Amino acid sequence: MEILFDRNHPKSLVEAIRLIQNLDLAEEHTVSFYDTSTNDSDLHNPVLLRLDRHRKGIEPATEILFESGFRVVAIKFPKQEPDFFDLSLVVMGMWPKILELLREKQTPFIYKCNGLLGRLIKVKE
Numbered sequence: 001m002e003i004l005f006d007r008n009h010p011k012s013l014v015e016a017i018r019l020i021q022n023l024d025l026a027e028e029h030t031v032s033f034y035d036t037s038t039n040d041s042d043l044h045n046p047v048l049l050r051l052d053r054h055r056k057g058i059e060p061a062t063e064i065l066f067e068s069g070f071r072v073v074a075i076k077f078p079k080q081e082p083d084f085f086d087l088s089l090v091v092m093g094m095w096p097k098i099l100e101l102l103r104e105k106q107t108p109f110i111y112k113c114n115g116l117l118g119r120l121i122k123v124k125e
Contacts, residue, residue, distance in 0.1 A: 001027065001102060002043055004034035008051035010084040013091060020095075040068065047071045047102055049091070052112070058123060062110060066124060072110045073098055073120070093118065 003021070005014045018031035032038075034048055052059050052074035065072050077087060094113050097120055101111060110123040 002030045002032075002046045003102075004032060004038070004043075004046055004048045006034055006048065006050040009033075009049065009091070010088060013084070013088040016088075016092070017095065045069075045071070045106060047073070049073045049075060049098070049113075051075050051077060051087070053077070058110060058112070066108050066110045069108050071102065071105065071108055073101070073113050074110060074123070075113045094120070 014031060014033060021029040021031050048065055048070050050062065050072060052062055058074050062072055062074050075091065098113070101120055107125065109125045112121045112123055114121060
């Protein structure tokens with residue numbers, strides 16, 4: 001499974017998740033950043049965690065990624081410029097729920113992750 005993070009996530013968080021996922025011998029995960037160097041045609045059923053700053057709904061870019069075949073988890077964060085420490089705590093706290101969602105859903109989707117409430121909310125499948 002290819003798990004990608006947008007560039008708004010701290011490098012140390014992505015590295016920590018990569019190291020944790022390397023300990024999971026039951027499932028193989030590739031954890032990296034999604035950026036301009038990523039060739040979308042090389043991706044198979046990709047998952048993208050992205051910071052979505054729209055107060056209500058989701059950003060148009062999130063919709064485009066969904067339409068392109070991505071499974072998207074939009075991390076909703078209340079601050080305009082999130083503190084990397086707080087953002088990392090939200091993602092790490094939600095990580096088991098995110099992994100469970102990825103195991104259950106193999107087709108493109110958009111879920112919002114409201115880390116402050118500890119929930120994943122379906123937007124579109």
